Amino acid sequence: MTERILLTGATGQVGWELAKSLAPLGEVVARGREEMDLSDATSVRERIRAVEPRWIVNPAAYTAVDKAESEPELAYAINRDAVRVIGEEARAIGAGVIHFSTDYVFEGTGITPYRETDATRPVSVYGASKLAGEEALAASGAGYLIFRTSWVYGARGKNFLLTILKAARERERLRVVADQHGAPTWSRDLARMTARAIERVEESAAGRGLSEALGPWSGVYHASGAGETTWHGFAGEAVRLARERNPEARLAEIEAITTAEYPTPARRPANSRLNCEKLAERFGWRMMDWRESLREVMKEL
Known part of the structure; x- marks a missing residue:
């Protein structure tokens, strides 16, 4: 491939990994928030038309789950309206779209x-805005792949792992919720999977x-780490590995609590488990596995 790949959210943890994984496939035109403001539909259209890409890869999103409850207009502008524009412009030029969504589209x-194929029923503004983005892309007429993922983390950016270790x-x-179940997903694994999907198409x-x-190929695919744990289990394993690598370090004990003991403005799904068999089959x-990827990230750190 020598065609252009337009990458949004290039400075985010997934975008940064995608820039590296997609580089062998074509000319990656990476755009961060300053170069491509997804809250401005006109800006999105102009950037796409200027680049004329063969693929548009969109990991950018409004991800402030709790803050979305108080500013839904901005969440929907980025997570729904910008995605609609991306789909419309992609259809006009014959480009393919890869878009990332979330386990939060489910009630949990x-x-x-x-x-x-399970029924979606988001319980937060963030989840509802991401589902609306999925629907807008599907209705745009563009060829697309939507990858729903969960609990994304890596060695850079803002994520649960780095927050817990600090x-x-x-x-x-540290008191960490132990009754929300899912699987941590390494941003690099997600980026490599995306590159493979483009190659297959x-x-x-x-x-x-x-x-x-x-x-x-078009449709929705689940793409989260294999295995399952809780936020408490994730935090505990991270701290255990940190102690293993530095036995002299003084690190916090991890205490299990319930969701009710840690109230937040937005509800979280208690069940964030995603079945990824369709991704493997197609x-x-x-x-x-989340434990394997966590060991790799801890080595990198």
């Missing part, structure tokens, strides 16, 4: 991992236009 009840060095005890194109080639990609 039960203990069974959610499949792509707090563990500064405090004697391009291999199937065989000289056809990308919109036509994307047809059989693209031949299995996401890394």
Whole structure:
């Protein structure tokens, strides 16, 4: 491939990894918030038309889950309206779209991992705005892949892992929720999977236009780390590995609490488990087990 790939949110933790993983596939035109403001639909249209990409990869999003409850207009402008514009512009130029969504589109009840076909029922403004973005992209007429993921973290950016490790060095005890279940997802694994998905679609194109080639692939896929844990389990394993690497370090004890003991403006799903079999079947990609990826990130740190 020598065509352009327009990457939004390039300074975020997923965007940064995508810039590296996508580089072998074409000319990556990376745009951060300053160069491409997703809250401004006109800016989004202008940037896409200036680049004329073959692919638009959109990890950018409004992700302040609690703050979204008090500023829903901005959350919807970025998570729904900008995605609609991306889809419309992609359809006009025959580009493919890769968009990232979230486990928060589900209510989060039960203990069974959610499949792509399960009913969505978001319980927060953030989740509702992300679902609205999925629907807007699907209705745009563009060829698209939507990857729903969960609990994304890595060695850079703002994420739960880095927050916990910093707090563990500064405090004697940390209280972490132990009744929300899901799987941490390494941003690098997510980026590598995305590159593989593009390769598979391009291999199937065989000289056809990308919109036509994307047809059989288009849809929603779940892409979260393998295995499952809780936020308490994630924090505990991270601190355990930190102690293992530095036995002399003084790190906090991790105390398990309930969601009720840690109230937040936005409700969180108690069940964030995602079934990723469709991703494995269609693209031949299995996401890394969260414990394995956590060990890799801790080595990097």
